[in-house]
Amino acid sequence: xxxxxxxxxxxxxxxxxxxxxxGLSLMFGVMRIINLAHGDLAVVGAFLxxxxxxxxxxxxxxxxxMLPVLALVGxxxxxxxxxxxxxxxxxxxxLTTFGLAIVIQNLLFEKFGADIRSVxxxxxxxxxxxxxxxIYVGKLPVLxxxxxxxxxxxxxxxxxxxxxxxxMRATAQDPETAELVGINARGVYLCAAAIAVATAGLAGxxxxxxxxxxxxxxxxxxxxxxxxxxxxxxxxxxxxxxxGVSIGVAxxxxxxxxxxxxxxxxxxxxxxxLAARLTVSGVWARGGFKAAxxxxx
Amino acid sequence: xxxxxxxxxxxxxxxLHAVRGVSLSVARGETLALVGANGAGxxxxxxxxxxxxxxxxxxxxxxxxxxxxLPAYLRVRRGITLVPEGRRLFPDLTLxxxxxxxxxxxxxxxxNVERLYKxxxxxxxxxxxxxxxxxxxxxxxTAIGRALMTNPGVLLIDEASLGLxxxxxxxxxxxxxxxxxxxxxxxxxxxxxGRALGVASHVACMLEGRIVLEGPAAKVTRExxxxxxxxxxxxxxx
Numbered sequence: 001x002x003x004x005x006x007x008x009x010x011x012x013x014x015x016x017x018x019x020x021x022x023g024l025s026l027m028f029g030v031m032r033i034i035n036l037a038h039g040d041l042a043v044v045g046a047f048l049x050x051x052x053x054x055x056x057x058x059x060x061x062x063x064x065x066m067l068p069v070l071a072l073v074g075x076x077x078x079x080x081x082x083x084x085x086x087x088x089x090x091x092x093x094x095l096t097t098f099g100l101a102i103v104i105q106n107l108l109f110e111k112f113g114a115d116i117r118s119v120x121x122x123x124x125x126x127x128x129x130x131x132x133x134x135i136y137v138g139k140l141p142v143l144x145x146x147x148x149x150x151x152x153x154x155x156x157x158x159x160x161x162x163x164x165x166x167x168m169r170a171t172a173q174d175p176e177t178a179e180l181v182g183i184n185a186r187g188v189y190l191c192a193a194a195i196a197v198a199t200a201g202l203a204g205x206x207x208x209x210x211x212x213x214x215x216x217x218x219x220x221x222x223x224x225x226x227x228x229x230x231x232x233x234x235x236x237x238x239x240x241x242x243x244g245v246s247i248g249v250a251x252x253x254x255x256x257x258x259x260x261x262x263x264x265x266x267x268x269x270x271x272x273x274l275a276a277r278l279t280v281s282g283v284w285a286r287g288g289f290k291a292a293x294x295x296x297x
Numbered sequence: 298x299x300x301x302x303x304x305x306x307x308x309x310x311x312x313l314h315a316v317r318g319v320s321l322s323v324a325r326g327e328t329l330a331l332v333g334a335n336g337a338g339x340x341x342x343x344x345x346x347x348x349x350x351x352x353x354x355x356x357x358x359x360x361x362x363x364x365x366x367l368p369a370y371l372r373v374r375r376g377i378t379l380v381p382e383g384r385r386l387f388p389d390l391t392l393x394x395x396x397x398x399x400x401x402x403x404x405x406x407x408x409n410v411e412r413l414y415k416x417x418x419x420x421x422x423x424x425x426x427x428x429x430x431x432x433x434x435x436x437x438x439t440a441i442g443r444a445l446m447t448n449p450g451v452l453l454i455d456e457a458s459l460g461l462x463x464x465x466x467x468x469x470x471x472x473x474x475x476x477x478x479x480x481x482x483x484x485x486x487x488x489x490x491g492r493a494l495g496v497a498s499h500v501a502c503m504l505e506g507r508i509v510l511e512g513p514a515a516k517v518t519r520e521x522x523x524x525x526x527x528x529x530x531x532x533x534x535x
Contacts, residue, residue, distance in 0.1 A: 163401045170387045170398045176349060177385040182373035182402030182447050 001134040006252040008135060014228075014248030015145030016210070018241040020203040020221055021228035022151060023196035029235035030172040030192040033082055033093045037101040038200055039222030040108075043215070045070050045201025046208035047108060050119050059121055063205055067198050074197030075190050082193065083186070101218060108215035119208040144206045148244070151199065152237050159237075168192060172235075227270035233294025246273070298361075300325045300482050301346070301377070301451045306355030308338075308345045315341040317506035319355075323451060323499075328483040330497035330514070332490050334526055337503040339486040340382055343453045346484075347379035348372045360450065374402050376450025382459065382486075384440040388429035392420060392439050395428050399446040406448025413442045416475050419468065434465025438472060451482040458489055470496060490522055504528045 024038045035041075045066055052062035081100065085092040121140070128136040159165035168188050171178040175185040207213055207221070224247060231246050232239025247266040254265025277283060277292035287295070299322040308316040316338045323329050331339050344350040346357055348369030357365045364372050369379075386395050396410055414421035417438045423431060431439060437457060444452055457473065458466040466489075473496055477483060487493035494500065500517050502510040502525035510517065510525035523529075 163397070166390070166394055166398045167401065170390060170395075173387045173389055174385060176369075177381060177387070178398075179369035180347060180349060180373065180379050180381060180385075181399035181443060182370050182378075182404075183398070184368075184370045 001132075002256065003253070005135045006256045007249055008131075008137060009141070010249030010252035011245050012137065012141035012145045012248070013252060014241070014245030015141070015148035016203065016206055016244070017224050017228045017247050018244030019144065019148040019151065019199065019206065021225040021232070021240045021244055022148075022155065022237070023199040023203075024222075024225045025229045025232070025234060025237070025240050026155070026192055026199075027196040028229070030168055031082070031086065031189055032090055033086065034097070035082075035196070036094060036097040036222065037104060037218070038097075038196075038225060039220065040101045040104040040218030041070070041073070041197050042200040042204030042207065042221050043108065043213055043218045044073070044104060045204030046119075046213045046217075047112060047117075047204075047215075048201070049205040050117055050208050053119050059119060059209070062119075063202075066201055066205060070201030071194040071198040073201075074193040074195070077197065078190050078193035083189065101222075105216050105218060112215060114214065116212045116214045117208070118212045119205070121209050125209070140210055144210065147202070147206070148241065151202075152241055155195075156237050164188075164191065224266070227266065230293045231270060231273050235294060239294070298325070299323055300360055301484070302356075302358040303342075303346065304356045304358070306342075306345065306357065307353045308341050308350055309353050310341065315506055316345060319503075319506070319508055321501055321508060321511065323482060323484060325482055326480050327499055328477050328485065328497045329499045329501060330493035331484060331486045331501050331503060332488070332493050332522060332526060333503035335488075338506040339503050340455055342503070343379055343455050343484065343486055344381075347377055347453055349379065349381070370402075373447050373449075374404055376404065376448075377453070378444045378447045378449035378451075379453040380440050380444045380455060380457070382455040384433075384436045386428035386431070386436055386439055386443070388427070390428055391425050392428055392431065392435075393424040395439055395443050396446050399443045402447050404448045408445045408448050410446075413445060416445075417442055417472050432465070433461045434468055437461060437465070437469050441469070441472065441476070445476070449481070451484065452476070453484045453486075455486045456488065457485065458487065458492060466492070490519070490526065494519070494522070502526055 020042060024035060027033050027035050048066045048069060049062045052065055053059055081096055082093055085096040124140055127139045129139065130136055159169055167183045171183055171185045171188040178185050228240055228243035228247055232243030246269055250265040250269035251262045255262035274292055283291050301323040303319055303321050306316055306319045319342060333339050341350060345352050348367060352365060356363055359375050359377055364375055390398065393410065396413060419435065420438055420442060423435060428436065428439065441454065457469050470492060477496060485493060485497065494514055497514045500512060500514050500522060501508050502522055504525060510521060
């Protein structure tokens with residue numbers, strides 16, 4: 001029963017990782033940008049919610065304010081930094097977002113110092129529901145998992161059914177031709193960046209509620225998000241959920257075996273999945289690493 | 298009055314001077330066939346008119362207004378739409394999504410999905426198929442249909458028959474004739490001179506970036522076109 005419990009907890013934890021990974025996947029899928037500052041943008045969201053909450057606003061209101069602010073940050077980033085660096089080839093955004101990550105970390109450190117923080121959400125932090133005598137699920141992890149499901153579902157609906165979502169998929173596949181059928185590709189990119197950064201902020205806010213964070217928490221988040229994206233294959237929304245859940249379950253099971261193995265187990269599952277995909281016959285003919293992570297060549 | 302006018306246009310690919318001082322004017326309802334050998338600058342000319350390629354000199358007027366500085370998507374909203382060389386469908390979208398994605402630009406007109414399926418009956422039963430899985434002819438018909446969904450005032454088509462089986466080419470040209478019959482203004486780049494002369498009301502022949510022969514299809518002989526095509530000097534520049 002203890003293992004069932006660990007799996008349940010892992011699945012719920014996976015919702016958080018999926019939420020964290022969604023924006024990373026979207027940005028790569030639409031713009032071919034690997035945003036190395038993704039985790040740090042999540043931390044910006046965490047700090048913003050913490051700061052607003054600290055000023056006396058409720059957590060809900062803080063969230064509602066944070067989301068559009070982060071979306072705006074995404075728009076500005078895209079227009080000022082990413083759009084320009086993308087013109088210099090696919091490697092340039094990697095460098096600029098790496099630099100941006102360092103800038104964000106140090107600005108946050110400058111402003112907020114080295115304290116480890118958490119957003120106080122009262123009893124929601126430890127309230128739970130009893131499933132069986134041995135299995136309790138926390139209300140907050142269930143909430144986070146539900147939000148992740150809802151967000152992925154909404155994005156799926158947006159991309160497959162709504163005109164702007166369709167335009168986004170068309171632009172992702174061929175931006176030049178998208179312009180030839182009347183789509184403003186730059187505008188579509190701005191929209192994708194806004195969604196991506198806002199979801200990162202949302203994940204950051206949940207991190208602030210369920211655990212602790214500090215100015216340098218971003219890179220760790222980035223690695224988890226990245227692993228979830230790769231396991232789920234880039235560009236697949238539900239794959240992102242599968243990837244997040246895989247890492248979550250690996251971590252809780254690892255923790256059950258030995259408390260020190262939690263993080264390690266997540267990384268090992270990621271490496272195992274990648275290695276397994278790279279040993280499938282014919283993978284090198286189909287693009288090697290690219291095929292293994294889900295990039296169509 | 299001409300719907301599309303190009304004045305003294307130059308375009309470059311790096312150091313290559315691909316289009317040199319081209320001027321042409323297309324009247325409403327006209328079908329202009331642009332012929333010429335490989336590398337004559339036909340594709341670059343069309344791409345520059347559509348806004349996919351920058352003009353280094355000259356002006357492009359649509360319906361009397363200067364559109365030279367507009368990005369491609371705004372030219373589409375004015376009424377200039379290009380069917381690019383090689384079809385360039387969105388491979389992971391279904392056929393119908395390829396059409397719908399072009400239909401949201403807001404230019405008023407009477408082309409819609411239902412009407413397209415009547416004009417291109419072959420497409421109706423394929424509507425749910427991914428574009429990447431369509432045959433060359435089906436892709437070309439979809440690409441033309443996708444362009445029509447933007448309700449163009451002038452439709453530019455680059456190499457409609459390239460890489461297609463002869464049967465597919467026949468089908469495409471039948472459909473094009475149906476589009477011409479609606480009064481659509483067309484500029485058609487074509488390597489197959491015979492095909493081009495078959496549908497066109499006007500012909501322009503390009504050689505090394507310049508237009509060397511131009512006139513109504515009825516007044517231009519096949520021999521003149523062939524001479525201009527290969528630069529044999531018999532044709533007098535327009």
